[in-house]
Amino acid sequence: MKCSHCSRDAVYFQRHSGRHLCKKHFLNDFLKRVKRSIKKYRMIEREERIALAVSGGKDSIVLAHVLSKLYGERRDIELVAITVDEGIKGYRPPTVKIAKSVCKDLSIEHHLISFKREIGMNLDEMVERGERNPCSYCGVFRKYLLNKKARELSASKLATGHNLDDETQTILLNFLQSDIERLARLVPSKVQEGLIVRIKPLREVYEKEVVLYALINNLPLMVDECPYSRTPVRAVVRDFLYEFEKRYPGRKYSVMRSFEALIPCLQSMYPQIRLKRCKVCGEPTPKQVCQACELKMELGILGLHVSDGDYAYKSRQKSSKN
Template sequence: MKCQRCNKSAVVFQKYSNAHLCRVHFIDDVERKIKRDIRKLRMVEKNDRIAVALSGGKDSVALLYVLHKIFKNRPDIELLAITIDEGIKGYREHTLSHAVKLTGELGIPHTIKTFEEGFGTTLDELTKRKEHAACTLCGVLRKNLLNKAARELGADKLAIGHNLDDEAQTILMNYLRGDMDRLKRMLPGVIQPGLVMRIKPLRSIPEKEVALYGFLNDLPVSTDECPYAGEALRNEIREMVNNYEVKHPGTKYSLLGGFDVLAPALRPPDTKIVQCRLCGEPGSEAVCKTCRLLGRG
């Protein structure tokens, strides 16, 4: 098939837009959407120091690459990368090497934090206790370390590689649970004491397009799946959303768009942020979830 914009050979067909795009126009389309969201949601402002959560997977690698491409000529914008090594044997070593390679090529400062260093244990060791699901442990502890590292590095924003699929799944999961508190935490631009503001520049890019963007730009992308991924409830939601997307192209964009329409009614978040009495990190209760999961106190 031919690209509808220049008549060259197409590399992708976007069912949701009914568009065939060549390499150049596909890359332009991805970057246009990212720039639009950054501008519309004021994700990046003058003199921002942005920490990028860099796991070494396809999403975070593409995120760091595109942010560097967009802001490399802006002397007032500083990028740095943070990688969290959870201690997943046979998995994290590979993605970590991709992270190190990319930051070296782009000349971006790179900080690596480990569960061992932060919590005195690894995810592999924690899962042996069988007290909590691996994904629950990983999600909470990784967020804790990322926020702490970003704060210590003086970052104004923490960029994470959540793509359209991630956002649509999370929105639907919270709708089904009736979890308004978690929905409110997803709102763009939320400022809470002790928490570095999160931004999601890839929120409008489908997962497959993020992977294709990385491939077309020769990025060191890992497609390895975490060995604990099969335990996540999200897998059921992912399958549901993907099935609807096949039958009704644009479903994922509809979920995100609907949430954005509701966003003004959800402001401001009413979750009170307090300092954990055990570790001093921000949380919603006197003892934060990290300390509870680790059995502290």
């Protein structure tokens, strides 16, 4: 099959537009759509230092590659990468290696931080000790560390590799579970002290396109799945969306557009809460104590006592030694 734009062989059939695309026109189209969403949501403007969350998985590697292609030559835009090593035996070490080497190839300054060093325990230990689902610990601490590190690096934004499939799955999942408050959290946040604004430059490209972009550019593709990944409900939503999109191409965009139309409504239902500082660690939080500190206490990493109506903490490990 020939490309719909030139005489080269097509490598991809873009179902939602009905076009066959050769490598060159696929890459042009991919970059064009990323640029369009960056512009539409004003994700990256002049004089910005963008921190990239690079786990070493395909999405984050493509994110780093695309942003370095689009902004690598710009003097007023700086890119810096952060990798969080959660401490998942057998799974995380190879992706950390990939993240380091890709950032080196792209000349992006790279910072590696770990749960063990920053939180005091790696994820495998948390799972052994705690009662929660591994993803709850992982999600809260990763978000916490990424925000903290991005702020320390004076980043103005924090970019993650979420693609159209991730976003539409989350939107639909929240609808189906009637969790409108969580749905409202997907609305792009405004600037708040201490909280780095998150951006998702790949939110309008399909996951299969991210994979094809990686293959064409010879980027390493990590195919192993996290051993803790067991999200049956999300898998059902993912399969449903896949079938729906197959029969009615472009419907993932419809889900995204419907969500965008609801943004003003979600904003008035759940106005952005003015954040305070966590009484324990000082990080931004809507509550007295942030979720990360609550989990640390639960895991026995922090002991808690309340004095003068205020929170203070002491390390249980330290006190048990005394």
